[in-house]
Amino acid sequence: MPGYLDHARIGPLSRRAAAALAAATALAGRADPADLDRLFALSDAARAAAARLLDARPHEIALAPSTSNGLFTVAAALQGPGTVLVPRGEFPANVYPWLRFAGRGGPDVRLVDPDGQRHITADLLRRHLTPDVTALTVSAVDSLTGHVAPLAALKEVLGPDRLLIVDAIQGLGAVPLEADAADVLVSGGQKWLRAGWGAALLLIRDRCGERLAPGLGGWAGVTEPFAVRHPAPSLPGAAAHLATNPDFPAAAAIGAAVDDLLAQGGPAVVGARIRATLAELLDRARRAGAEVLSDGLGPRERGGIGTFRLPGHDPATVHRTLEAAGVIATRRDEWIRLSPHASTPPAAADLFAKALRTLTHSTTSTTSTSTSTSTSTESSTHAHTRTDVQEPTCPTS
DSSP states (O other): OTTBOBTTTOOOOOHHHHHHHHHHHHHHTOOOHHHHHHHHHHHHHHHHHHHHHHTOOGGGEEEESOHHHHHHHHHHHBOSSSEEEEETTOOGGGTHHHHHHBTTTBOEEEEEOOBTTBSOOHHHHHHHOOTTEEEEEEESBOTTTOBBOOHHHHHHHHOTTSEEEEEOTTTTTTSOOOGGGOSEEEEESSSTTOOOSSOEEEEEOGGGGGGBOOSSOOGGGBSOTTOSSSSOOBOSGGGGGOSSOOOHHHHHHHHHHHHHHHHTTHHHHHHHHHHHHHHHHHHHHHHTTOEETTTTOOTTTBOSOEEEEOTTSOHHHHHHHHHHTTOBOEEETTEEEEBOOTTOOTHHHHHHHHHHHHHHHHHHHHHHHHHHHHHHHHHHHHHHHHHHHHSOOOTTO
């Protein structure tokens, strides 16, 4: 759909990811033992592609079932004592893992209020950096405002002895990220990578591997899964945290999606197109009288997400009107969130502007009609008053 502007919610499967998913599913339906080896090879290829994207080594990458599962894996691995900082307003997937493991061997949780329009800054982190802090977990891109976290600056404040844990699902594939600053990074493939569900990238860099115990690591994360006695030694790298084997067709899809991203020039090239399209959409919204959330963000501080509201208009009505016009977006309370992709055509901006004009014209027409009716009523009232004045009146009226 040309008006699909909801990739921050779900990115429809790309052709390359869909083809890889179908091919791997066909392999899974066959009984030849060699096909199982091919499925494992697809998983290895996906990890190798992710390593190129994230400037990592393949053994630093594992495939988790989802972003939430990956974050729970990290929360189980991060042992206390200590405190993990969590910006208030984080998407719940990056809140519950830390809350669930606090008091169960994990660090305490301290919520940090945002710094104005920016959900996290180096100065804000510095003000909250007490000796008990062992980690900061943060979204690479805020899911509502679109603010891009300054990962390198945050890691510089944290230093080498504290972990920077990044939920990258709203940034990976949409904008360039300072991924080398992340000690741990997790991202599913169903949004900007357009790879569907079932696989997420879990990056655990060697520099922090010894500080993370394989809390959820199961039989797939050990060197001898069929040993006589357990526990067996853990596998090296991120694989130590695997509970079981990945979903191989999903792994093939996310690997193909990463290859596709790199073939298009990588996040810098794709991100530039996304930001340009988003800037045009937000400009059309402003022309219609909309208020843009976090409008003070710099060009490189906003990812692929832009959020607006139309003062004087019911948000549910705005959302329904957009959808009726073929513009698909997400409503969050009073705000409407736009998230185009590099594949979004110029026609989307025209559809969007036309739908907004429908809303504003409707309001203008209603106001004009209301004013005309009011004027007519006022004239009638004045005429009636003048007639009354000519009648004898009671002195006490």
